[in-house]
Amino acid sequence: MWGDHFEPIILFIAPIYWFIKSAGLLMIIQAGIVISGIIPLYLIVNDRLKSRLIGLAIAFSYIAFGGLQYGTEYGFHPIMFLPTLLFWMYYFYTKKKIKLYFLFVLLCLFVKEEVAFILLFWSFYLVLFKKEKAIGIGTFLASLLWYFLCFQLIFPRFSDGGFGHWGQYGSAEGTGLMGIIKLLVFQPYIFFNTLVNPSYKVDTIFLSFGSFSFLSFLYPPALIIVIPSLLIKLLSSNLAGISGTHYSAALTGVIVVATIESLMSISKKNYVQRIIPHWNIFFGILIFYVAFAANTINGYHAYSIYDIGRQKTLPDENLLVLNDVINQIPKDASVSTQYQIVPHIYRSFGKVKSIPVENETSDYVVVNLLMPPVLTNVKAIDENLESLSNNKKYELITNNSRVVVFKRK
Numbered sequence: 001m002w003g004d005h006f007e008p009i010i011l012f013i014a015p016i017y018w019f020i021k022s023a024g025l026l027m028i029i030q031a032g033i034v035i036s037g038i039i040p041l042y043l044i045v046n047d048r049l050k051s052r053l054i055g056l057a058i059a060f061s062y063i064a065f066g067g068l069q070y071g072t073e074y075g076f077h078p079i080m081f082l083p084t085l086l087f088w089m090y091y092f093y094t095k096k097k098i099k100l101y102f103l104f105v106l107l108c109l110f111v112k113e114e115v116a117f118i119l120l121f122w123s124f125y126l127v128l129f130k131k132e133k134a135i136g137i138g139t140f141l142a143s144l145l146w147y148f149l150c151f152q153l154i155f156p157r158f159s160d161g162g163f164g165h166w167g168q169y170g171s172a173e174g175t176g177l178m179g180i181i182k183l184l185v186f187q188p189y190i191f192f193n194t195l196v197n198p199s200y201k202v203d204t205i206f207l208s209f210g211s212f213s214f215l216s217f218l219y220p221p222a223l224i225i226v227i228p229s230l231l232i233k234l235l236s237s238n239l240a241g242i243s244g245t246h247y248s249a250a251l252t253g254v255i256v257v258a259t260i261e262s263l264m265s266i267s268k269k270n271y272v273q274r275i276i277p278h279w280n281i282f283f284g285i286l287i288f289y290v291a292f293a294a295n296t297i298n299g300y301h302a303y304s305i306y307d308i309g310r311q312k313t314l315p316d317e318n319l320l321v322l323n324d325v326i327n328q329i330p331k332d333a334s335v336s337t338q339y340q341i342v343p344h345i346y347r348s349f350g351k352v353k354s355i356p357v358e359n360e361t362s363d364y365v366v367v368n369l370l371m372p373p374v375l376t377n378v379k380a381i382d383e384n385l386e387s388l389s390n391n392k393k394y395e396l397i398t399n400n401s402r403v404v405v406f407k408r409k
Contacts, residue, residue, distance in 0.1 A: 004159070006150045007078040009110040023343040026076040034072050037084035038063055040091040041256065048094055048264055053284030058260065061291035065211045068252045069295075070244030075343055077246035082111045083253035086118075090257050098135065105142055113150040117228035118250060119143040129221045151177075180235065195234040200242050204233060207243040208251055212259045213290040215283075219262035226254045239374060318370050321401040329364050336362035339374040358384060362408070365394070369402040 013029060038059035045055035062068065062083070071080055089104035109115050120143040126136030184191045196202050208230075209216065216222050229251040233241060240247045263283065266272050276282050326345055329335060335345050336353040345352050345366075353362060355376050365388060367381060388394050388406045398405035 006113045006154050007111060009078050009081060009107065009112075021346050023076065026343070030076055030080050031072050033081050033084050034068065035063060037087050040084070040087035041260075044087070044091050044094055045260060045263075048260070049267055049280065051280040051284065054263065054280055054287065057284045057287035057291070058256065061212055061287050062252070062256055064291045064295045065248075065252055066295045067208060067211075067243045067248030071246045071249050071252075074245045075340065077249070079112050079114075079246050079249045082108060082115065082250050083256070085111065086253040086257065090260075093135065101135070102138065102142070105139055109142065109146045112250075113146075113155075114228070114232060114250065116143045116147040116150065117232070118225075118254060120147070121224055121228050125221065125224045129224075195231075198241075201234050204241060204243040205230075207294065208233075208248070208255060211291055211294040212255055213287055215287070216255060216258035216262050219258075219265040222258040222261040222265070225258045225261070226251070229254050314368075314370050315401070318368065318401045318403065321398075321403045322366075322368055325366060325398055325403055325405050329366075333363040334361075335364045335366060336360055337366040338368060338371055339376075340371055341366060341368065358387060360384070360388060360391075360394070364408070365406040367404045369404060 013026070016025070016029070041059045041062055042055040045058050046052055049055070068083070071077070085104055085108045089101060089108055092098075092101040092104060105119060108119060119139055123136045123140035123143060126132040126139060130136070196205075216226065233247060233251050236247065239245060267279065272279055322341070326341075329345070331347075334351045334353070335347065336355070337345065339354045342352050342354050367385060369381075373381060385404060385406075389396060392409075394406040394408055396404070397407045
């Protein structure tokens with residue numbers, strides 16, 4: 001919470017976890033919060049555009065988006081709360097309920113340090129295009145304060161070298177925010193080339209905007225809202241750059257808001273009324289159809305018709321052995337295991353490490369060889385297991401259904 005990412009929103013969930021220590025409960029809470037985002041979306045669109053059809057269509061496109069579905073399924077991550085909190089913030093802005101608006105500005109910032117950048121650009125949009133100087137400046141100051149609190153005070157205090165994730169943003173590795181800005185100014189070719197390479201980043205762009213019918217492009221100023229999340233996504237590498245997992249949550253939220261802003265803008269144009277007399281029916285059907293087509297024909301693999309069979313689940317026997325192994329590990333023992341297994345091992349902070357390392361010191365090392373590698377690769381896992389098998393300090397106690405467990409002697 002302090003050194004890796006700053007996510008104080010977790011404090012609101014912690015009391016529940018005191019009584020029911022279950023990763024499954026966290027997943028249920030996360031899914032409930034994500035799904036509840038359809039409520040403010042429907043209220044906003046129905047109020048501003050006077051169209052129940054478009055309100056339902058926007059809500060459907062949000063929950064149908066494959067990137068969001070994948071993120072909801074991909075473990076517990078507080079950033080998944082952001083779209084819903086952002087929608088409520090936006091709703092109270094449209095209703096001019098200023099105190100509630102700034103309450104949700106604060107809750108959004110509590111989700112994660114990167115939200116400071118998102119709300120900074122939202123404040124620019126408010127001042128420049130909505131002419132909301134008071135609200136915009138207030139949002140700007142809150143976001144700027146949050147940036148300094150996170151990146152200048154908390155991360156330097158609790159993490160050696162400060163914020164540890166600048167390195168994931170392409171060629172700016174180890175150089176911080178100024179390094180990214182310098183890359184843009186002095187090496188623009190490398191900067192923009194990083195945004196579209198590898199090719200899966202182009203897929204990310206099309207899937208993210210295409211799932212919402214590319215409507216945000218009809219009012220270009222609204223795209224200002226999207227810039228921080230889009231850059232964070234496209235400057236990232238590997239898992240963070242693909243469409244899906246929790247890394248798509250923030251981008252989903254801002255694209256939806258930009259889409260609504262675009263619809264509000266074009267609905268006021270006389271030529272739209274002349275060309276499309278029943279524009280609300282047209283756009284409602286368009287949004288429904290594109291969201292369905294984009295996300296069931298060629299979307300998140302687990303639910304996609306086109307990609308059927310590409311994403312396999314783990315065999316029941318494998319999961320039963322893994323669950324049995326986890327339950328047999330003493331509660332006071334330290335454990336090193338894969339990224340996906342960590343949330344299922346209940347230990348105090350520091351007792352569970354993600355990804356077995358070369359010079360291992362944990363009491364137990366648990367590896368499921370059928371799990372796809374995340375934040376590592378198959379070669380590194382194999383090499384570390386080979387090293388453990390030759391290490392006299394460890395003994396192999398389980399090798400069953402592709403689940404391997406080493407215990408420190």
